[in-house]
Amino acid sequence: MEIREEHLxxxxxxxxxxxxxxxxxxxxxxxxVGSRNEVPGITGVSHWxxxxxxxxTPTLAKGEIMHLVNRNGGVDNAFTSADYxxxxxxxxSDRLELALRIESDRMVNALFDPDEVASERTVIISEREGAxxxxxxxxxEEVQATAFKVHSYHHDTIGWKxxxxxxxxxxxxAHYKKHYAPNNAIxxxxxxxxxxxxxAKIADAFGALPRGGAPTPVTSVEPPQEGxxxxxxxxxxxxxxxxxxxHVPQATDPDFFPLFVLCGVLDGVGSMSFSGGGSPGRSxxxxxALVATGLAVDVDCSFRATIDPGTLxxxxxxxxxxxxxxxxxxxxxxxxxIATKPVTDEELDKVIKQARSQFVYATDGVMNLxxxxxxxxxxxxxxxxxxxxxxxxxxxxxxxxxxxxxYLAETNRTVGWFIPTDDNVRRKARRTSQxxxx
Amino acid sequence: xxxxxxxxxxxxxxxxxxxxxxxxxxxxxxNASVTLRGRIRAGGLYDTDKTSGLAHxxxxxxxxGTRKRTFQKLNDELDQNGMSFGIGxxxxxxGFSGKALVEDFDRLLDIVAxxxxxxxxxxVETEKLRNELLTDLREADQDTQHVxxxxxxxxxxxxxxxxxxxxDGRAETVKRLTxxxxxxxxxxxxxxxxxxxxxxxxVRASQAIxxxxxxxxxxxxxxxxxxxxxxxxxxxKQILRKEIPLAGKTQADIVLxxxxxxxxxxxxxxLSLGDLIFGRLGLYGRLGAEVRDKQGLAYYVFSSVEANLxxxxxxxxxxxxxxxxxxxxxxxxxxxxxxxxxxxxxxxLSEARxxxxxxxxxxxxxNEGVAATLGDVELxxxxxxxxxxYPNIIRAITPEQILAVAQKYAQVENYALAIxxxxxxxx
Numbered sequence: 106m107e108i109r110e111e112h113l114x115x116x117x118x119x120x121x122x123x124x125x126x127x128x129x130x131x132x133x134x135x136x137x138v139g140s141r142n143e144v145p146g147i148t149g150v151s152h153w154x155x156x157x158x159x160x161x162t163p164t165l166a167k168g169e170i171m172h173l174v175n176r177n178g179g180v181d182n183a184f185t186s187a188d189y190x191x192x193x194x195x196x197x198s199d200r201l202e203l204a205l206r207i208e209s210d211r212m213v214n215a216l217f218d219p220d221e222v223a224s225e226r227t228v229i230i231s232e233r234e235g236a237x238x239x240x241x242x243x244x245x246e247e248v249q250a251t252a253f254k255v256h257s258y259h260h261d262t263i264g265w266k267x268x269x270x271x272x273x274x275x276x277x278x279a280h281y282k283k284h285y286a287p288n289n290a291i292x293x294x295x296x297x298x299x300x301x302x303x304x305a306k307i308a309d310a311f312g313a314l315p316r317g318g319a320p321t322p323v324t325s326v327e328p329p330q331e332g333x334x335x336x337x338x339x340x341x342x343x344x345x346x347x348x349x350x351x352h353v354p355q356a357t358d359p360d361f362f363p364l365f366v367l368c369g370v371l372d373g374v375g376s377m378s379f380s381g382g383g384s385p386g387r388s389x390x391x392x393x394a395l396v397a398t399g400l401a402v403d404v405d406c407s408f409r410a411t412i413d414p415g416t417l418x419x420x421x422x423x424x425x426x427x428x429x430x431x432x433x434x435x436x437x438x439x440x441x442x443i444a445t446k447p448v449t450d451e452e453l454d455k456v457i458k459q460a461r462s463q464f465v466y467a468t469d470g471v472m473n474l475x476x477x478x479x480x481x482x483x484x485x486x487x488x489x490x491x492x493x494x495x496x497x498x499x500x501x502x503x504x505x506x507x508x509x510x511x512y513l514a515e516t517n518r519t520v521g522w523f524i525p526t527d528d529n530v531r532r533k534a535r536r537t538s539q540x541x542x543x
Numbered sequence: 544x545x546x547x548x549x550x551x552x553x554x555x556x557x558x559x560x561x562x563x564x565x566x567x568x569x570x571x572x573x574n575a576s577v578t579l580r581g582r583i584r585a586g587g588l589y590d591t592d593k594t595s596g597l598a599h600x601x602x603x604x605x606x607x608g609t610r611k612r613t614f615q616k617l618n619d620e621l622d623q624n625g626m627s628f629g630i631g632x633x634x635x636x637x638g639f640s641g642k643a644l645v646e647d648f649d650r651l652l653d654i655v656a657x658x659x660x661x662x663x664x665x666x667v668e669t670e671k672l673r674n675e676l677l678t679d680l681r682e683a684d685q686d687t688q689h690v691x692x693x694x695x696x697x698x699x700x701x702x703x704x705x706x707x708x709x710x711d712g713r714a715e716t717v718k719r720l721t722x723x724x725x726x727x728x729x730x731x732x733x734x735x736x737x738x739x740x741x742x743x744x745x746v747r748a749s750q751a752i753x754x755x756x757x758x759x760x761x762x763x764x765x766x767x768x769x770x771x772x773x774x775x776x777x778x779x780k781q782i783l784r785k786e787i788p789l790a791g792k793t794q795a796d797i798v799l800x801x802x803x804x805x806x807x808x809x810x811x812x813x814l815s816l817g818d819l820i821f822g823r824l825g826l827y828g829r830l831g832a833e834v835r836d837k838q839g840l841a842y843y844v845f846s847s848v849e850a851n852l853x854x855x856x857x858x859x860x861x862x863x864x865x866x867x868x869x870x871x872x873x874x875x876x877x878x879x880x881x882x883x884x885x886x887x888x889x890x891x892l893s894e895a896r897x898x899x900x901x902x903x904x905x906x907x908x909x910n911e912g913v914a915a916t917l918g919d920v921e922l923x924x925x926x927x928x929x930x931x932x933y934p935n936i937i938r939a940i941t942p943e944q945i946l947a948v949a950q951k952y953a954q955v956e957n958y959a960l961a962i963x964x965x966x967x968x969x970x
Contacts, residue, residue: 126573127549127908159826168836171825176894178901197904224839227864231842234794235862238687341791343685344678373622384627387618397615399671402678425678455623462576462625462644469574470909526791 108478108487109300115316116288119307120478120487122295124471130296131195131471132204134212135479137291138284140262141187141323141412147272149264150280152185153229157277158192159183160221162214167221170207177203185262188412189483195472198297202306208292209310212285222274230270233263240342240523241420248521251336252350252416256327286317293479293487296471327352327414334519339526344402345423346523347432353417353512356410356484362496363504364408364512368417369456370448370505371439372406377460377477378467384459394439395421400432410484417512429522444509447502460497549907550917552927556748562763563736566755567917568748571910577648577744578910579655580918583637584771584852585732587710592702596712600676600720601728602632607668610661614668617654626651630658634710635773635852636922637733640914645745649754656758662729664722673717680714687796687963688862690787694961695798698783699856700776706802706855734764737771739921743910773853776802779957788966795865795964799875800858803952806850806923810948812936814857815848817945819895820887821878822846822859829881830859834874840867844875852922857952865965872960882949886942900934 111119139151161167174181179196181204192211194204236242246261253259263269292311294303330352354360373386386392386405395401404421419440423432467473478487489496548554549569556568587598606628607614621628624647630639639659643651683689693709700706740759742751779801804810822830827845834844841861849855859879863871906912907930920929 128904129908168825168832172894175824175898175902178898178904180902180905195905197901200901224837227839227867228835228842231794231840231862231864234864235796235842237793238796240685240791341685341789343682374625384622384625386622388615388622392618393615396675397671399674402675422678422682424674425681451623459622459625462642465574465576465644466642469576469911472908 113312117311118291120293121300123300125297128198128297130198130201130298131475133193133293133475133479134208135291136190137289139186139188141257147276148260148268152262154281155183155185155190156225158211161216162210205310217278219274243338244346244348244521244523247336247338248348248350248519251334252519256325284320287314288316291482293475295474330517333515336521338523342525345429348420348521350416350418350519351512351517354414360508363500363508366456366500367505368406368408370452374459374463377463378473400427412484440513444513448505548930549913550930555927558752565739567741568751569743572745575645577645578914579641579742580914581639581740584737586632586637587634588705595708595716598632599710601725602637604669604725605658605662608663608665609657611657652758660762664726690963691796691798691961694785698959704776734768735762737768741914741917743914775854783959785961787963792965794862796862797962798858798860799960800856801954801958803857805854813940813944814948816895816940817949818846818848820891821882829878840871879953880955886946896937
C-alpha cells in the first residue's frame with residue numbers, strides 16, 4: 106500500500122492512504138497536544154478542549170457536527186491521550202468532504218461559549234466520577250503519579266478533580282489557541298478516494314488557515330529513579346489488585362522493539378487496532394505462573410508507544426483468599442527469570458507470528474488504518490507501517506534479556522497495592538478460598 | 544469503486560449440511576485473514592433459578608480441555624499461530640468467534656470442531672474456571688453499571704421469565720453446579736440443527752464448505768432439539784424503583800425502561816428509528832441534548848432496544864452525580880413523555896433514515912462487520928436479499944408509526960428503575 110506524504114505551506118502535514126476496497130473513507134486530524142502538555146492547575150484541559158470542539162463554531166451550532174455526520178451515514182468521535190488529541194469522521198466515500206468542512210472549521214473557529222463551558226464542567230466531572238467507580242482507576246492513577254515526579258505523565262488524561270472544578274473558560278481557550286493550528290496537526294485520510302483530488306480539496310479547506318505560534322515544547326525529563334517506590338490504596342472494592350510500572354524509553358528508542366517482544370513473551374501480543382482484540386496471553390509466561398497456578402484471576406503486561414519515556418506496566422487481580430505478597434513474589438520471580446535466562450526460540454517465533462497476525466487484523470478496515478498511521482506519526486513516524494514487522498524480526502534473544510535486565514530492575518519500579526477496606530468482602534473471600542482447597 | 548453490497552443472494556454462498564448445520568460464506572480477498580462466527584440457538588433461557596449460570600459456565604468450560612487438546616495445548620496452538628478463538632453463552636444464543644491468517648484457516652476449523660464436539664470438562668481446569676467466574680461475579684457485584692442493569696432486569700421481567708436473570712448466574716448457584724451438569728448441558732444443547740456458522744475472508748466458498756463439512760459433518764446429536772421459547776413479558780403496572788447502595792462509589796448509574804419487542808416484530812423498524820431519535824443520534828439523541836448538553840447532568844445517557852429472538856427491554860441508561868439523580872430521572876421521563884405525545888419531526892426522521900441506510904457501508908467494511916451482519920440475517924431469518932430490501936423498509940416508516948409504537952411500548956407511569964451508587968446518596 107502506498108502512503109502519500111504532503112505538507113501545506115502553513116505547516117499542515119497530510120498523509121493519504123487510498124484503499125479502494127469498500128465505498129468508505131475515514132478522515133482524521135491529530136493534534137500534537139495531550140495531557141503531556143499540561144501544567145498543575147489545568148490538568149485535564151486537553152481532554153476538556155476536545156469536548157468543547159463539539160460545542161459550536163459560528164457556522165456549526167452546538168451538537169450539529171454529530172447530527173450532520175449521522176445524516177450523511179457516517180460516524181465520528183474524538184479522544185485524548187497523554188500525547189495527542191484525535192478527531193475522526195468515517196463516511197461513505199462520496200460524503201468525505203463533510204469531514205474537511207468540519208475539521209477545517211473547528212481547527213480555528215471553536216467558540217468556547219462561557220455557558221457551554223459551565224454546563225460541560227459537570228459532564229467532565231461526571232466522566233471522572235464514572236472512572237472513580239472502578240477500583241483499578243484509583244490504583245493506576247496513584248501508581249502513575251508516583252512513578253512520574255517531574256514529567257507531566259504524572260497525571261491521568263482526565264485531570265485532577267480540583268482542576269476540573271476550578272479551571273476557567275480562559276484557561277481552556279488559551280490552550281486551544283496555543284495548540285490548535287495547522288502546523289501542530291496531522292491529517293490522515295484512508296479509504297476510497299483519489300489522492301490527487303482529495304489533496305486539492307484539503308488544500309482548499311485548510312490551506313488558508315494561518316500558521317500558529319510554536320507551542321511551548323515539553324522540556325521536563327523524568328530523572329532516573331533511584332530506588333523502588335511503593336504505594337497503597339485502601340478503598341472499598343471486590344478484590345486486591347497489584348500493579349507495577351517500570352520506566353522505559355520512548356517509541357523512537359532502539360530498545361522499543363526488544364521491549365515490545367519482552368511484553369509479548371510475558372503476556373502475548375495485544376491488539377494493534379482501534380477496535381481491540383488480541384491475544385489473551387494464556388500460553389505466555391505470566392498467565393502460566395499466576396493464573397494457571399491459581400494465584401491470580403488475571404494478569405496483564407501493557408506497553409505503549411509514547412513520545413517521551415513512559416512505562417511498561419504489569420498488573421494482576423489477586424485471587425480471593427491469596428495473600429497479595431504471594432502474587433508479588435511470583436511476579437517478581439518471573440521478571441527476574443526473563444532478565445537472567447534467555448527466552449526460547451519458540452517464544453520468540455510465537456511473538457513474531459502473533460504480531461504479524463495482529464498487524465493484518467489491525468489493517469482490516471480504513472478506520473483501523475487511519476488510527477494506526479496517525480498514532481505512529483505523533484509518537485514517531487507513520488513510516489513505521491512499512492518497517493514495524495522487519496524491526497520486530499531483528500530482535501534477538503539476547504536483546505530481550507538485555508532490555509529485561511536493564512528496565513525490569515527493582516530500582517526502576519513503582520509498585521502499587523489496592524487493598525479493599527470492606528470487611529464483608531474480605532470474609533467472603535476467605536470462605537471461597539477454603540472451599541477450593543478442599 | 545463498485546458500490547455493491549457485500550451481502551446479496553449472489554455474493555453469499557449458503558449451504559445446509561446433512562446434519563442441519565447452516566454454513567454461510569463470503570469470499571473477501573482484500574485482507575489476508577479469515578473471520579469465523581457461529582451461533583447456537585440455546586443459552587441461559589434453559590437455566591432455572593437453581594441452575595442459574597449453567598449455560599454460561601458450561602460454555603466457558605468447553606475451552607478448558609478437549610479430546611485432542613488440553614487447555615494449555617489449545618492456548619499454545621492459538622498463540623503460536625496468532626489466532627484467536629472465544630465462546631460464550633448469552634441468554635438465548637451461544638456465540639463463538641475466531642480469527643486467523645488465511646494460511647491457518649484449517650487449524651482454526653480443527654479447533655472449532657474439537658471444542659464444539661469433544662469437550663472433556665477436566666476437573667482441575669474446570670474448577671479453576673469456576674473460581675474465575677466467582678471472582679467475576681464478585682467484581683460485578685460492585686460494578687455500579689452491572690448492578691443497576693441486573694436489578695433493572697429483575698424488576699422489569701417476572702421471576703418466571705428468562706430475562707429476569709442474567710446469563711452469568713449467581714455465586715450460590717455457580718458454586719454448586721456439578722461437572723456432570725456442565726457435560727449434560729453440552730450434550731443436550733450443542734446441536735448442529737440449531738447452529739449456523741459464518742465465514743468471511745480470503746477463502747473460496749466451495750473449498751470452505753468442503754472443509755467445514757469434513758470437520759463438522761460428523762456432528763450429530765440424538766433426539767430432538769428442545770423448544771426455544773421466550774414468552775412475552777406482561778406490561779408493567781406501576782413504577783418499580785430499586786436502589787442499591789455500594790460503598791466507595793462516586794457516581795450513580797441508572798437504568799430505566801420497560802419490556803419491548805423482538806427483532807422479528809413488525810413494529811421493530813419504527814421503534815428502532817424512534818429509539819435513534821430519542822437516545823442515540825448525534826450525541827445520545829434528544830436525551831443527550833437535554834440531559835447532557837443542556838443540563839450537564841451526565842457524561843453518558845442513551846437508550847437502546849434489545850430486540851432479540853425474544854422481546855427484550857427498551858431502556859435508558861445514564862451515569863450521574865448522586866446530587867443530580869432526581870433531576871436526571873425527571874429529565875429522562877420528560878423526554879419519554881414528549882416522545883409519546885407528539886410525532887417526531889420530518890427532519891428528525893429523515894436524519895434517522897439517512898443514518899441507518901447511509902451507514903450500511905461502514906458496518907460492512909471489515910470482515911468482522913460482514914460476519915456480524917450475516918449472522919443476524921441468518922438468526923432472525925431476514926433473507927440474503929435483506930440489505931437490498933432494507934432502504935425501502937426504512938423509507939416507508941412515518942412519524943405517525945413511530946408515535947404509535949412509542950405510545951405502545953414507552954411508559955411514563957409504569958416503568959422499572961434501578962439505581963446503583965454511593966451509599967446514602969440514592970435516597
